[in-house]
Amino acid sequence: MEDTVNAAAERIRAAGAGPARPARDPVNLPMIRNWLEAIGDRNPRYEQDGLAPPAMTQVWTMRGLHPAADPTDPLSAMSAVLDQAGFTSVVATNCEQTYHRYLRDGERVEVRSRLVDVSGPKRTALGEGWFVTTDSTWYVGAEAVASMTFRVLRFRPPGSVAATPASERTAAASDVLRPVVTRDTSFFWAGTAAGELRIQRCGRCGRLRHPPGPVCRQCGADRQDHLVARGTGEVFSFVVHRHPPVPGRRLPIVVALVELTEGVRMVGEVLGADPAQVRIGAAVRVDFVRVDAELTLPAWRLLP
């Protein structure tokens, strides 16, 4: 796998800069005004002189809120390779920008990027991963107006089944029903994404609770904390679901109500189990199914 990543990196690096990607719109005052307001920059000079703040350079060539994958972009291409290899999470680590001049209202900008370096696999606090470095240059016509060195870490969250290559996940994984997440429950989903099974713990009396809620039923405190479960438990009850279809899953599936060693109960799919071998009382250990960048589900595996 390491060889596959290195070979792909060399191929993409050797291809040099990708095609120029033009900005969706020319540099314009409404967008400048919005950006200044959002950032809280009250300098009147930009609007008076029709100049764009330099730090806004990258904004002009952004691809919108829901960008399609762009295989001609070196960073996208390298990210796809690492995603396939199981390095599915991403965090930006460095961004250095150099501005050669101000952009002016009405100018048309375009950007070209190239892959500079891919190094790894390396052990990091987030998990094993690869650092990917790209250089980008913004042009107006043939004139370079700004440049950037950008580095990201693509990593595999520890303890997760993200090691499952993307190609082996079910084709319909994107159909999996999404949990409604609120301020009361986001800690749980942040936990699964980090490979932790978190149980809500009252910040005052320490009572454990799942499903979580904002107020402790024992002491009334609204200060909630959590602990990381050991990840072990027993099947309290279970269902073998055969019909009708469940979005994002191939049937049958076994879904269990698990009583955790810590005492709370939690529902999750039992992965890789022969339905005939699942029993009430069977010992299970937690596993994590990474659906995509936004969602990781807790699940269970039978212990031998």
Place this chain on the structure above:
Amino acid sequence: MISGRVAIVGVGETEFSKDSGRSELQLAVAAVRAALADAGLAPTDVDGLVTFTMDSTAEIALAREVGVGELRFFSQVGYGGGAACATVQQAALAISAGTARVVVCYRALNERSGRRFGRVSRAISSAPTSSGVDNAWHYPMGLGTPAATVAMVARRYQHVFGATGEDFGRVAVAARRHAATNPRAWFFERPITLADHQASRWIAEPLRLLDCCQESDGAVAVVVAGAEQAADLRQTPAVITAAAQGSGADQYIMTSYYRDNLTGLPELGVVGRQLWQQSGLVPDDVRVAVLYDHFTPYVLMQLEELGFCPPGEARHFIADGAIELGGRLPVNPHGGQLGEAYIHGMNGIVEAVRQVRGSSVNQVAGAGPVLVTAGTGVPTSGLLLAPRGSGKVGH
């Protein structure tokens, strides 16, 4: 106290089908007109309407089409089929309080030809509400159909009490036996045997296809009025001897999995205790029980929760045909939702009224009270109905 002061004075239904060919609003209008005609009342006599939060027909839309003018009371009850008997309770409360005089309760649904409740619903799963947050602990994990949520409880019930799939099957056999002699039932003249049940395919183990109620199109309406007014109307009034709603501790919708035990329906226990307390009756007094039967295991658990037998013993209670016509406690003489139609429990109220009037196609002899329950596994409701003067007065 409602007891004895309010009655169901009219009932109406559409045909029950798999494809009504009409809008849900059209179905609602037809059922309400039929119920008013049954009662001998005009649309202009109606000043209150109650339905389910799940119903697609708003009270005002129904009032416009039926020709009801001014409304003084309108209300919707939540929690799916758990609302059924509660619509009548709401009507009775409003009438007892003098808020309204004649209230119609209705439910219309194209559940088979339109949105099928048995499927996994993305809308329910993603609702931006506290219930949507509750669903986050089940739907994304692959537990997203009513059958599967019940199967989780049914498995535990089997494990703790030794009940079997055949025990569940006996409930289905009784329902289909009753439906077989009810011309209104979808499964008219189509009884099943226990072997048929055991041979039906798995849906969500331990539930088989024949443990699950059918899916139906249709509508039901009932007219509620004060007992004094009822005496002047066309039909024998079905007096509301008791009416109650109930939600248990640590309640969820279909997934109350976090209580100490997973072998009962505590929310129905809340209903049952109120029904007995309001009426002064005991389970042995009940002549006929119309128990909400979307899934067979919950019929067994209702018998226990209501006090007809001790916890875990329903399988013994039903083993000798006690819940069939001619048994000690005939259950669902119309065939229930397993056999007649799935109109979210409202057709069960109609059957109870017919049993009180003595006009059911599968009439159970006697003058004793009739019990009706609503959706199980959810916050729910119940009624005790009787001919005038037959129920004891509560304390």
